[in-house]
Each structure stands twice: as C-alpha cells, then as structure tokens.
Amino acid sequence: MPNALPAAYTITPPNRPLTGRVSPPGSKSITNRALLLAALAEGTSRLTGALKSKDTVLMARALREMGVMVQEPDATSFLVTSTGRLQAPEEALFLGNAGTATRFLTAAVATIEGTVVVDGDEDMRLRPIKPLVDALKSLGIDAQSPTGCPPVTLRGTGRFGSGRVEIDASLSSQYVSALLVAAPFGDGPIEVDLTGKDIGARGYVDLTLAAMRAFGAEVESRDDGSWLVQPTGYQATDFHIEPDASAATYLWGIEALTGGKIDLGVPADAFTQPDAAAQAVIATFPDMPGVIDGSQMQDAVPTIAVVAAFSNRPVRFVGIANLRVKETDRIRAVANELNRIRPGLAVEEGDDLVVNADPALAGQSRPARIETYHDHRIAMSFALAGLLVKDITILDPACTGKTYPEYWDMLANLGVHLTPAA
Structure with missing residues (x-):
C-alpha cells in the first residue's frame, strides 16, 4: 500500500x-492521556504500546512546543522528559480536529504562567467547549471562548485554584477528564462535581482516573458524579498502553x-x-x-x-x-x-x-x-x-x-x- x-x-x-x-x-484515548500525564510529571517516562497517528502526533507536537522533550525510540514508544511544568508556547497550539488533545490541553495549559491559545481546524472550531471554559472560570482562571468553541485563550498565573467546581458533562466526558487531569496542580484539594448525572461515555473517565493514579495522583471517586483530587502533581513512570x-x-x-x-x-x-x-x-x-x-x-x-x-x-x-x-x-x-x-x-x-x-x-x-x-x-x-x-x-x-x-x-x-x- x-x-x-x-x-x-x-x-x-x-x-x-x-x-x-x-x-x-495502541489506544488513541490512552496514548493521549499518557502523553499529557508524562509531560506533567517531573522526570522521564517511557510509554510503550503507543499509537502513532495524526491525533497523537498533534498532542506530542503541542507538548514539545511547551518545553517538553518527547522522543520516539521506536514505532510504538514515546520517551517523555519534563520538569513537571508546561511553558507558554511562542504561538497558538494547533490541534487539528483532535478532540481529546484540544479539551485536555485547554485545562492543562491553565497551569501555565502566561497566555496560551488553544485552536484547531475548521471542524474543531464547530465542536463545543463552553462547559469546560465555564468550569475553568469558576476556579478563577481567565479563559475566553467567544463562540463557545475553539479557539480558547487562557491567561494563566501558574495557579489552578482549589475548592469545588461544577461541570456539565452531558455533551462530553472529556470535559470531566480534562479537569481531573489538571486538578493535581491545584492550590489545595479540588472537588469536581457533575451538574447532573448525565455524562457521555462514563467509562472514559475511568480510563482517565486509572492513568492519573499510575502517575501518582491521589483521586477519590465519591459517588457517580463527584471526585476529590489532592494537589500531588505527578511522578514520572513507565506505562504500557493497551x-x-x-x-x-x-x-x-x-x-x-x-x-x-x-x-x-x-x-x-x-x-x-x-x-x-x-x-x-x-x-x-x-x-x-x-x-x-x-x-x-x-x-x-x-x-x-x-x-x-x-x-x-x-x-x-x-x-x-x-x-x-x-x-x-x-x-x-x-x-x-x-x-x-x-x-x-x-x-x-x-x-x-x-x-x-x-x-x-x-x-x-x-x-x-x-x-x-x-x-x-x-x-x-x-x-x-x-x-x-x-x-x-x-x-x-x-x-x-x-x-x-x-x-x-x-x-x-x-x-x-x-x-x-x-
């Protein structure tokens, strides 16, 4: 071929x-979660069984633009080395039509001190992100999305806030996962609560929690619609992707x-x-x-x-x-x-x-x-x-x-x- x-x-x-x-x-969903978690962990993580595709390439490129070293020793592995903190990129992050990367990075870059624009292609600019932006605002983060879809502009202070945050996940479970992944960088514990019990593909939140815990996060599932995340940050680890x-x-x-x-x-x-x-x-x-x-x-x-x-x-x-x-x-x-x-x-x-x-x-x-x-x-x-x-x-x-x-x-x-x- x-x-x-x-x-x-x-x-x-x-x-x-x-x-x-x-x-x-390899799983696209798990690969993109693992890439971001490794980028948020201090040290070097080896990811094996990974997917190399357009979506994961876009995620890896965005992480490199934020100061993370992402190496590819073979066709199914990434070697990710990071200080544990992302840096403001020189230009807007372009993520094509990669929904996972766009939503997860919108929350993650809120931990950066500086201005970051998260953007995508014409199709991504039609995909809603307002529930996530509203949740970030409730944590005191300056996040703006005039259309309710990308591009999103975030002006970060290096802090992610603390306390209780509500999220409407009826359109996508990725909004919840994005908040959860960034929450270990809170100034204190962060409680993430659904505004209702409706959530798209709840099983993907379970994937997120499992990956977070593998990288050292302390997160407690309180009930079907509430999670408590401690401000632990992440630890580098070796991680295999199914x-x-x-x-x-x-x-x-x-x-x-x-x-x-x-x-x-x-x-x-x-x-x-x-x-x-x-x-x-x-x-x-x-x-x-x-x-x-x-x-x-x-x-x-x-x-x-x-x-x-x-x-x-x-x-x-x-x-x-x-x-x-x-x-x-x-x-x-x-x-x-x-x-x-x-x-x-x-x-x-x-x-x-x-x-x-x-x-x-x-x-x-x-x-x-x-x-x-x-x-x-x-x-x-x-x-x-x-x-x-x-x-x-x-x-x-x-x-x-x-x-x-x-x-x-x-x-x-x-x-x-x-x-x-x-």
Missing part, C-alpha cells in the same frame, strides 16, 4: 470468510459479516476501554437486538450500525445524541451514507438512528461513493459494507490516519482487493 493514498478506494467483496491475525494499534478497542470493532465487524475469524492477540474482556462492549453486540449478528443503547460505546456506533444494515431485523440506536458533536454529526453521516447505498436503509428519529436492516443487500451491486466528512470512523465503518456489497467506493481514505494509519493495509493483508479510484 503506498504512503500517499489515492482520492478514493473501491472495495471488491472477498466472497469468503476473512481470517488471520491482526494487531490493533490496544485500541475502537479499532478492534472493525475487526469484530469483519468477523461477523464474512463469517471469518480474526485473532487480535487479546480477548475482548481484557480491554478496559468502553468500546469493547461492542464485541458482545456485534457477536449477535445476524440476529441483532431491536434496540441498542450506544451511550457508553459511542465510537463503536458507526461500526455497529453498518453491521446492522445486514441484520435480520431493524435496529434502533438510542442514547447517541452526543454523536452529533463528534468529528462530524455521526448520526446524520451514518444515515446519509446508508441511504446512499439503498434509499430508506436508515432514518433519523430525533437523536435516535433507525437502521432498516436488509440482509438481501449482500451480493448486490449498489454503486455508491461514500462521503466520509473528514471523519476516520465513517471511512472505516463503511469499508465494512464493501465486504458484502459490490461497487462501494470510500472517498478520502487518508482520513483514517487520525487513529488507524494502517487500516487499508490491514484490509489488503486479509485479502480484500482495493482499487484506487478518482
């Missing part, structure tokens, strides 16, 4: 079970749709990431449940929805309103592209997505050029449709570099024929 990908790939259905061994890349469960969902989808067997080298129950719950749902194919709650496995929903298009009964996805503020409006994107394959295949009902399953699609020729909206998950999910339906073309395949740069190589190595298209 060439380094420079074509404008599009047309997928030829393999017409056989796909089998083999595939090692998913494979990416969101990437694994595509492999589980390949197994289900082709009747094959992919050895991931790690069982589904060994993952600590929320999206691992998708394996049990995908394994019910072709008799998938009529209602699927995607609230705690949000990044897996596009994968499951494409698999559901070939199931034996319609499937309604609920609890997925937060998908409207991801890299793109994923509810609309999935519905649009399923309907491009066959009109009426999907319907938006409020913030629910109904997939009107049609197993007879398998083996048909349904010429469709799938728009990917600069969204890696739309590209990778809809490639699965091309395993059963002829003449599916995926536009902008390079967008998968955000989290899974080897995705198309992986398909080709399993025997899927990809034809470059204009």
